[in-house]
Amino acid sequence: MLELNQISKSYKLADNQVFPALRDINISFKKGELVSIIGESGSGKSTLMNLIGGLDSDFTGKLLIEGRNIGEFSSKELDAYRKNKVGFVFQSFNLIPHLSVLDNVTIAMTLSNIGKSARVARAEEILTEVGLKDHMKKKPNQLSGGQKQRVAIARALINDPDIIIADEPTGSLDSETTEQILELITNIARKGKLVIMVTHSEKVANHSSRVVKIADGRIVDDIKGMDIGSAASERASINKGKQNLSMLSAIKLALNNMKEKMTRNVLIAIGASIGITSVILMLALGNGVKGYVTDQMNSMTNPLVVEVNMPIEEEAAMNQNEKGTAEAPPGMPPMDPSAMFGSYTPFEQKDMDKLSDIDHVVEVQKGLNIMALGTNMIQYEDKTSQILMVSTLSENVTESNIAKGAYPEKGEILVSEAVEKDLGQDIIGKEVTVTLKLNEETYQAPLTVSGIYTTGSNFEGTSNMQIMFANYDDLVAIGDKHDFEIQPSTLYLISDDVDHTDSIRQAVADLGYRGSAQEMMADMFLSMLDMLSYVLAAIAAISLIVSAIMILVVLYISVVERTKEIGVLKAIGARSKDIRRIFVSESFLIGLLSGLMGILFALLAMMIVNPITTNLFSFNLVVIEPIYMIAGIVISVLISMAAGIIPAGMAAKLDPVESLRRE
Incomplete structure (x- = not known):
């Protein structure tokens, strides 16, 4: 034999x-x-x-x-x-x-x-x-x-x-x-x-x-x-x-091995989970703030309405800059260079026809937006309020935007709270003199204040901007009176359902038109929040490197402690691959435990923080999405297994004879 x-x-x-x-x-x-x-x-x-x-x-x-x-x-x-x-x-x-x-x-x-x-x-x-x-x-x-x-x-x-x-x-x-x-x-x-x-x-x-x-x-x-x-x-x-040896059997053996040093492994998992918790919380914080901003922006507008503006022509922008017109500050969305009334690019009938053909658009409303400094104003008795923005009423302005008074009828206007502060608390129902710059000429018209505009019931406080809302037909009548034909600078597309608003907005962009400045600012702000969240998450992720080093050290110690055990396993037929698989399984289990603990700690933080922010500011600051939890577990497992590769390789390469001699 x-x-x-x-x-x-x-x-x-x-x-x-x-x-x-x-x-x-x-x-x-x-x-x-x-x-x-x-x-x-x-x-x-x-x-x-x-x-x-x-x-x-x-x-x-x-x-x-x-x-x-x-x-x-x-x-x-x-x-x-x-x-x-x-x-x-x-x-x-x-x-x-x-x-x-x-x-x-x-x-x-x-x-x-x-x-x-x-x-x-x-x-x-x-x-x-x-x-x-x-x-x-x-x-x-x-x-x-x-x-x-x-x-x-x-x-x-x-x-x-x-x-x-x-x-x-x-x-x-x-x-x-x-x-x-x-x-x-x-x-x-x-x-x-x-x-x-x-x-x-x-x-x-x-x-x-x-x-x-x-x-x-x-x-x-x-x-x-x-x-x-x-x-x-x-x-x-x-x-x-x-x-x-199957992977499942290796995991079972690894689990038995980890039970022997349960306290040590749990402490390592807790240490590693801190990094996962930090990453999840940074992303959740950004998500919470984004949600808050989005909610507030939505509270200021009708979700069925999509605002459309003409695209800005580069030549017009250059001409306006040469004339000394202030351009948008760095980081702000581009402004129509003809903020002054009379020099903007108006919508023509073909534009309105094109936009009305978009699926799920049931109505197109004409609008006008005038931005100027020092030229438009409202006077009441001996008080004056400089108007930064004159806009026409649309379905974007709803009853929730009326802080006091009523929605304007013909010959009436809506003013913001900042204008009310300038003109007095008793301004509602009073006739005021509105001064507008039309076609490079300044004209005046008597209009009645019907109500006070606020940015929405979900917003603490109102706008600090001096804003006036008027009926489009009233502005057309003022233009006709002074031989000036008013054409729309803005169109409002009315959707048949809230669920279709985003698709309409995308179709508008595909046709080359601009959305509202408010939307552009919101998108820019949300992009900045995303970037900040990712940067903070990346900074928090540095702690994961420390976690990986901890896991590597622990598994290295485990290899040293169990050298004789490894020799026994090899003596009874374990392949190097089997030994490696057992130690990689241990690192997998540590990573899985760390990820689960990280999620648990993040959820506990959310449960503590959100009631406080809801009570103080009426919104949830920490919003954890399922994808964050999945990513936390995956990242934790990958980092842990990567850290376990070196110790697992060391264990697999141990000589069985030398291992069995080790005390």
């Missing part, structure tokens, strides 16, 4: 020196043997066991298992060999402390991705055979030395290997327990398995069917021992295909 031909193994020492651990080993083994390999420390017996067990494939010569040379195996074949052909029993047991007895035994089958029911049934069968039926749910620290060794033997047998390698299996046991373990090992050999024991004890060797003595890396004696007999045995029905 197992044959070693001219096996030699050397170790490189400092100063390019070489130490020969094994020299021309020639020996063969067959099934049903219980072989003891004895020798002094440093004689090479442990090295020989490492080669037979597939833990070390760096040797010269041929090590044949059923005719195949282990020295020519790929890393994948070596993993499969350790998983299916060999079972290890260690002197120090090497049980994984945070796993139960049952889980310690089934771990090798877990690495083979065998179903839970099959794993448990097989483990219960073997644990019953080794006398641990009533101890399956205990942890290793709740067992005696002999019981721990029985668990180790059960783990070695779980995949029904052909070879059992026992390294000083009784070295840590008392004499009575030693006899029990030796009897157990002897029974394993009787059932047709090859059992190879490494021991210092002649007493232990006397229980063997064969004793091989080794000294200075050479076999010096090979003698027959006692007749151990044989016993009938049925091979276990175990799937020994090429199944490997």
